[in-house]
Amino acid sequence: MLIFRMKYGFLMICLLFFAILPNAVVAAKEQPQTYRLTVIHTNDFHGYDPYALARKATIIKKIRAEVPNVVLLDAGDLYVRGPYQKVFYGTMEMAALNQMKYDAWELGNNEFKGTDELVSADQKLYQLIEQAQFPTLCSNIRNTDGSYLTGVKPYMIKTVGGLKIGVLGVSSMKVKKYTQGENKLVEDPVMTAAKLLPEVQDQSDIQLILSHAGLSADVQMDMKLAGKGPALIIGADDHYVIDQPIYRTGGIPIVQAGGENHVYLGRVDLTFEKKDGKWIEVSQQGRLYPITKDIPMDGAVKAVIDQYMDSVSKRAA
Numbered sequence: 310m311l312i313f314r315m316k317y318g319f320l321m322i323c324l325l326f327f328a329i330l331p332n333a334v335v336a337a338k339e340q341p342q343t344y345r346l347t348v349i350h351t352n353d354f355h356g357y358d359p360y361a362l363a364r365k366a367t368i369i370k371k372i373r374a375e376v377p378n379v380v381l382l383d384a385g386d387l388y389v390r391g392p393y394q395k396v397f398y399g400t401m402e403m404a405a406l407n408q409m410k411y412d413a414w415e416l417g418n419n420e421f422k423g424t425d426e427l428v429s430a431d432q433k434l435y436q437l438i439e440q441a442q443f444p445t446l447c448s449n450i451r452n453t454d455g456s457y458l459t460g461v462k463p464y465m466i467k468t469v470g471g472l473k474i475g476v477l478g479v480s481s482m483k484v485k486k487y488t489q490g491e492n493k494l495v496e497d498p499v500m501t502a503a504k505l506l507p508e509v510q511d512q513s514d515i516q517l518i519l520s521h522a523g524l525s526a527d528v529q530m531d532m533k534l535a536g537k538g539p540a541l542i543i544g545a546d547d548h549y550v551i552d553q554p555i556y557r558t559g560g561i562p563i564v565q566a567g568g569e570n571h572v573y574l575g576r577v578d579l580t581f582e583k584k585d586g587k588w589i590e591v592s593q594q595g596r597l598y599p600i601t602k603d604i605p606m607d608g609a610v611k612a613v614i615d616q617y618m619d620s621v622s623k624r625a626a
């Protein structure tokens with residue numbers, strides 16, 4: 310009886326061992342390395358109620374506190390047509406963006422426009438670029454000698470949570486028709502992005518395209534570059550309110566967060582898995598936060614705006 314028990318016990322241990330072992334091996338094999346990136350995006354603010362920036366900042370702070378890997382990007386057209394465009398030429402909005410610690414912005418077509426005769430369009434453009442405490446991107450509008458505009462980069466690479474994120478910036482062909490476009494080389498954004506992408510890929514794990522080229526160009530970009538790497542196209546220019554589901558055509562999700570009096574903060578949560586040494590996008594979820602008056606203002610950003618607004622009332626006095 311004792312012998313039987315011992316034999317039985319040994320058998321049970323063997324059975325248990327073989328039952329657990331294969332599962333453990335499979336579990337190790339199937340456990341892929343995953344990485345999550347949250348992209349917060351804004352575009353086409355156009356100098357709308359500046360305090361809307363302080364409300365956006367509140368949500369941005371909340372997201373940053375909730376998730377570890379965040380990039381904050383603006384896709385351009387910051388101030389033109391707003392009530393203070395000829396007072397501050399976008400410097401008030403840029404001061405707020407600095408306070409919010411943006412990671413990069415892309416030049417919109419309106420950044421190249423002249424808003425009055427007193428200050429040249431180029432002067433205003435370079436003033437903003439100089440003020441930005443984060444990279445200004447634009448790869449397809451360059452000086453006529455082919456060099457990039459002073460202070461402007463075609464793309465930037467930033468390490469977020471141990472992975473290198475490459476952000477490639479393109480703007481609108483519209484600039485070609487402006488008088489301010491005469492001393493510049495304005496190239497097709499889709500062709501430029503396709504040409505530069507391999508260079509960005511050599512230096513980064515994940516690639517994003519920050520585009521002020523407009524939705525039709527973004528769709529072309531998607532058709533041309535789908536399956537070739539870019540994880541997301543952050544759009545702008547035509548002020549589309551693209552909520553769930555994220556606009557998809559060839560395979561790259563395209564987002565855009567309204568514009569002008571349709572003020573939204575965009576968010577996309579991307580998940581990647583490492584397969585054969587490459588980070589492959591496996592899911593994406595987008596949403597837009599409408600910026601309404603009931604969202605409290607971030608104190609630090611409000612203080613920045615207050616300073617500018619105080620100087621307006623002092624000027625008027």
Ligand SMILES: [Zn+2]
Nearest residue numbers: 353386546568
């Ligand atoms: Zn715009």
